[in-house]
Amino acid sequence: MSRLAFPRPALAVTAPLPVSLAAIALLLTGCGTERPDAGRAGAGAAGASSAAQAEDAGKDGVRITSLTLPSASPSPSRGLSVSADDLDRGSDSGVSAAYEVTNRGGEALTYTIVFTFMSGDSGAMANQTVTVRDVGPGKTVRGTVRAGVLPPSAPRVTRAEVLEVTKVPAAEAPVEAGVCPASGIRVSADQGDAAMGLRVVGLHLDNCGTRAYTVEGYPLLELLDENREPVDGVEILDGSGEISTGAGPDEQPRRVTLAPGESATAGLVWRNTTESGAPVNIPYVKVRAKADADPVTVTPNLDLGTTGKLGVRPWKKAER
Incomplete structure (x- = not known):
């Protein structure tokens, strides 16, 4: 099953002095x-x-x-x-x-x-x-x-x-660690992992507010170029099985309810294989935890090569 990206209307410190x-x-x-x-x-x-x-x-x-x-x-x-x-x-x-x-x-x-x-x-x-x-x-x-x-x-x-x-x-930048936005929901991306051309970047959803928060299925993504304009021609896949089985088995999407202080994770999976055609590099990804959530723009720098595909893993509750 595949889906396309949803449309988007849119310090100074001198060096210390070494001494003998x-x-x-x-x-x-x-x-x-x-x-x-x-x-x-x-x-x-x-x-x-x-x-x-x-x-x-x-x-x-x-x-x-x-x-x-x-x-x-x-x-x-x-x-x-x-x-x-x-x-x-x-x-x-x-x-x-x-x-x-x-x-x-x-x-x-x-x-x-x-x-x-x-x-x-x-x-x-x-x-x-x-x-x-x-x-x-x-x-x-x-x-x-x-x-x-x-x-x-x-x-x-x-x-x-x-x-x-x-x-x-x-307004769309991930907040600093320890800071909770007005929505009570903090979204961020980690540094990811790369091995033999396979790339995996984790998305993190933290309920830092005072009420329970529920997500279901997959995060909603919009891929953006260096000018933060939408990128066409990349297929966003539900799950990572079409990309590789080396990143672990796909899990079925399910309803996830986070109590205050709990977190969920999802993932972006792709290969940077380059064959015929021009390679595609996507510096920005606009993420919504669910359809009515505020967008957060992360910078995983997707080097998709010529594959034209990005796999997305569903939200699941993070282990404490």
Whole structure:
């Protein structure tokens, strides 16, 4: 049995200052707090931080404005204090990038951005994902992203770039973990799993409200392209048996009632096989838990290849 998609009317933190043991006494006499980082940037050079301009054209309204790296030699500043716990921590490279997000559209958007930190030979040292919520039309929001932990033997980071940007209407963006929308129902997608060309992404439905919530059958989907326009020509299948039996047996759709605090799961299953024709990539999927539910737009990045098919598993109550 198959069905087509239903129609749809429609932060800044400077890098910590690594310090030598000889400078501890001086630093402890100051006021305020700044956490140091062990090692140089990437490979771990101890010393004060320095900011270098690293402006680029960016992508989809997001760009890097500067890159902050620990300097090669120590240069402790007044007004800093360091604890022994900080010295033992050694959990951050001290590398960070300042960025700005400009919404050139006509509605408030929530952005999910993947930043990449690179070495001099353009090798990726770290990728970090940042969500910037509710950027109003014509507005610019600025922030800072940190590279985080880098191996001691890693090459020195010299550049940061915007690797990927997805943006959805703020009213349709999945809410943050721990936040309950006015509907009392939270919908999200996980990172998925891929093996031998088979892709599986889980959809999650949480009743975070105060009343029971009932769903039956399959989530309703609308597939959207990079401009968030509907995609035609992809068949949405009930169940995953036509895609693969390797993702486990199909379950029969049934009525599922969730008490407050309970959850349900469904799933998207596809293959990225590419044969004749142009491959289809779908960055956005608009999900409704049921026909009268508010839509939530998730970003599973469906690389459907030339298969033209997407399998959908029905809602089932999640095990606690």
